[in-house]
Amino acid sequence: MAKAFKYGLKGITGYLEPTERELLRSLIDDVISMLQPEEREGQDPLAAMIGLDMDVAEPTDRAVKRLLPNVVKNDGAASLEFRQLTERSLRETKIGALRAAALDLDKDEIVLTPEGARHWSMALNDVRLVLAERLDIQDEEDAEHVHLMQDWSQAEDVESYLALVYNFATWLQESLVQAMLQSLDTRR
Amino acid sequence: MTLSVALGPDTQEGTRTGTAESTDFLAAPDIPWNLVIWNDPVNLMSYVSYVFQSYFGYSETKANKLMMEVHKKGRSIVASGSKEQVERHAVAMHGFGLWATVEKASGGPGGNSGKSGGSGQGKGKRG
Numbered sequence: 001m002a003k004a005f006k007y008g009l010k011g012i013t014g015y016l017e018p019t020e021r022e023l024l025r026s027l028i029d030d031v032i033s034m035l036q037p038e039e040r041e042g043q044d045p046l047a048a049m050i051g052l053d054m055d056v057a058e059p060t061d062r063a064v065k066r067l068l069p070n071v072v073k074n075d076g077a078a079s080l081e082f083r084q085l086t087e088r089s090l091r092e093t094k095i096g097a098l099r100a101a102a103l104d105l106d107k108d109e110i111v112l113t114p115e116g117a118r119h120w121s122m123a124l125n126d127v128r129l130v131l132a133e134r135l136d137i138q139d140e141e142d143a144e145h146v147h148l149m150q151d152w153s154q155a156e157d158v159e160s161y162l163a164l165v166y167n168f169a170t171w172l173q174e175s176l177v178q179a180m181l182q183s184l185d186t187r188r
Numbered sequence: 189m190t191l192s193v194a195l196g197p198d199t200q201e202g203t204r205t206g207t208a209e210s211t212d213f214l215a216a217p218d219i220p221w222n223l224v225i226w227n228d229p230v231n232l233m234s235y236v237s238y239v240f241q242s243y244f245g246y247s248e249t250k251a252n253k254l255m256m257e258v259h260k261k262g263r264s265i266v267a268s269g270s271k272e273q274v275e276r277h278a279v280a281m282h283g284f285g286l287w288a289t290v291e292k293a294s295g296g297p298g299g300n301s302g303k304s305g306g307s308g309q310g311k312g313k314r315g
Contacts, residue, residue, distance in 0.1 A: 125285035
């Protein structure tokens with residue numbers, strides 16, 4: 001069984017079983033592949049280098065849209081203009097955090113610097129956002145319903161399996177964030 | 189937001205006395221743009237508070253107050269400033285996975301004020 005993240009002398013530490021690490025690695029890989037920017041023909045290489053993407057469109061996949069939301073409510077044009085300037089680098093920021101977390105999965109014991117912990121919390125959050133879209137968690141009631149799934153022997157179909165995975169990621173993120181809040185406090 | 193109940197006593201939050209206060213809200217009252225954070229059923233309450241504390245430098249008390257406002261009212265204005273400033277904050281919030289939008293302080297572009305019932309509540313709570 002995984003151990004909750006803790007804040008101590010070594011920094012923030014946690015422990016995951018090999019199967020849990022494999023699971024997290026594959027979830028992280030899924031999210032990375034969703035965020036990988038499309039390479040299009042005839043793209044201006046200089047524009048791409050500085051993060052501009054004039055051909056960007058609002059994501060059609062709901063989970064991707066949750067990861068890369070519109071910045072102005074009820075204004076698609078203003079949001080699209082903002083995407084052209086920022087979406088590419090936002091994708092890269094997210095992929096960077098996800099890759100950093102994946103690298104830490106090579107060892108049983110996870111020891112995190114403040115920077116590493118921030119990457120982990122962002123990565124776990126993005127993983128949970130994607131799982132939540134797949135589970136169709138739209139409101140607090142849906143979240144409660146999914147939260148009730150705690151017993152792995154109940155995993156009979158894809159949805160119940162996803163719910164258990166979501167709850168595992170939630171538990172892990174909550175323990176990590178509590179450890180991060182403690183470390184914030186110590187540094188104040 | 190969601191409150192995870194799966195934690196044991198070993199990970200409970202300790203007592204903290206944050207003193208950091210943001211200067212964002214101390215600026216002139218005619219600030220033109222607001223950064224709005226919207227409620228969603230996925231983000232952990234602790235995580236949202238952590239982001240407000242670590243990114244904006246808000247005290248634990250202030251971060252929790254804003255977080256609860258998001259949770260209960262559906263949205264909260266968590267920072268104000270120039271368009272460029274709040275847009276930069278919005279990208280950072282999206283990086284953390286929070287659902288952030290920017291809007292003009294007068295009620296917001298696109299006539300979205302009042303949609304969640306929480307619009308405009310931020311002003312009276314400043315300082």
